[in-house]
Amino acid sequence: MKIMAAGLVAAFLAGPARAADVSADAFDVLGSVMAPHQKEINARQVLEGGKDRAIRYREQIIAGWWEFMQVNSAAAPGEFCAASFLRARRQVESGQQDRVKDGAVVTLFGPGGNYRGALLAFSPLGEDSAAAFPKVPSGQPVRVTLKQGNIKPVTLNAIYLEVKASGLPLLAFAVPSIEALMKGMQDNWSFEVILDGKSIVNVEWHDGLRARNELKKCLDGQPFDTARHWKD
Structure with a gap:
């Protein structure tokens, strides 16, 4: 995983030239996939939904899962491939049903369009998680500290992006290549993003090696797992 960290540092040094080629307008599929989860995870929506359904969603999002997609609806085979891991933490409510908090998504993006690098x-x-994110124009750099597993934290610029169709905000780190990003993947790995001394993302994935295999299939233009893993 040190390769991933080294790649991020290198990308920071060359970041401004790369940022201009990254546009969240190309991520229309990502917005449509994530929008239902934004509704499901909010406490108000959980209370309005059926109890059994809400409990199933709560337990599934606490466990976490991967989604694979081409984030651009017009993408050619091998382009705009992405793997997203979704997870939240349990919030214990005395005398009530447990809820969820601190939900986060970590996504690995492959090359697409004019941008030939990768993004983490x-x-x-x-x-609650959205409220902690910065409120800046899309495309603007944001200075944050990134912690990965047991690697020494690094402070660097992320690119703030907003997916227009859904309003989904992203903090993206430019990485020189998807190969470098994938080579550093481990089966279990944690990330924390700190903004102005406050943790705004804290997530740990599992099944990273399976995710790497599915992402590689997409990048190779081969069939990959496109199933949506939350269903009513």
């Missing part, structure tokens, strides 16, 4: 991006899942 983080987005909030739920109203």
Whole structure:
């Protein structure tokens, strides 16, 4: 995983030239996939939904899962491939049903369009998580500290992006290549993003090696797992 960290530092040094080629307008599929989860995870929506359904969603999002997609609806085979891991934490409510908090999504993006590098991006899942994210124009750099597993934290610029169709915010780190990003993947790995001394993302994925295999299939233009893993 040190390769991933080194790649991020290198991308920071060359970041401004790369940022101009990254546009969240190309991520229309990502917005449509994530929008239902933004509704499901909010406490108000959980209370309005059926109890059994709400409990199933709560337990599934606490466990976490991967989604695979081409984030651009017009993408050619092998382009705009992405793997997203979704997860939240349990919030114990005395005398009530447990809820969820601190929802987050970590996404690995492959090359697409004019941008031929890769991105490691983080987005909030739920109203509480979204409130902690920066409020700046899309495309603006944001100075944050990134912690990965047991690697020494690094402070660097992320690119703030907003997916127009859904309003989904992303903090994205430019990485020189998707190969470098994938080579550093481990089966279990944690990330924390800190803004102005406050943790705004804290998420740990599992099944990273399976995710790498599915992402590689997409990048190779081969069939990959496109199933949506939350269903009513």
